Amino acid sequence: KNQVEQSPQSLIILEGKNCTLQCNYTVSPFSNLRWYKQDTGRGPVSLTIMTFSENTKSNGRYTATLDADTKQSSLHITASQLSDSASYICVVSGSSNTGKLIFGQGTTLQVKP
């Protein structure tokens, strides 16, 4: 069964600290993996997208990695800010023209001052 599992479920860190969120997937065939940020009460917004051949992608203080062999991805946030408080969702796409996505349950990050 195609699944995307994220850990931890929730995380609290102090402002300025770094953190890493994990994503494991069992989706096959695999097309790409994206990380979305979802602020409370808002829709998800794309942070990064990686295809099978890419193993790292950065977007400002966000760096995503992908190991297609072990089917694992991570999202590293550097020098966290209060505005990073949100849910981070790992999303995997199989090979499909419809663009159907499989969503993880998300990691809720709270950055405290």
Add this chain to the structure above:
Amino acid sequence: NAGVTQTPKFRVLKTGQSMTLLCAQDMNHEYMYWYRQDPGMGLRLIHYSVGEGTTAKGEVPDGYNVSRLKKQNFLLGLESAAPSQTSVYFCASRGQGKETQYFGPGTRLLVL
């Protein structure tokens, strides 16, 4: 560009009532999607459309209907609401040949 907009933002229904959620996008996107988001679960696809006049079932289509009469609009209907349909509903759209889906702000629905 307004991007993807959803109407209404919040609604309370009684069991058995019907309603329609409206999604509109001004990016000329071919693909549109309706998802529901429940606590502790990832977003789940309800229905989607690959173009004007076409619709298809997603992962959890039961109890919902959709229509795509105009390219910019994607309507989600609940004919007879049930408490299990209490959720946050998100619409998304994607351009032809593009990978990124753009999401609306969501509609929070409570069915009593």
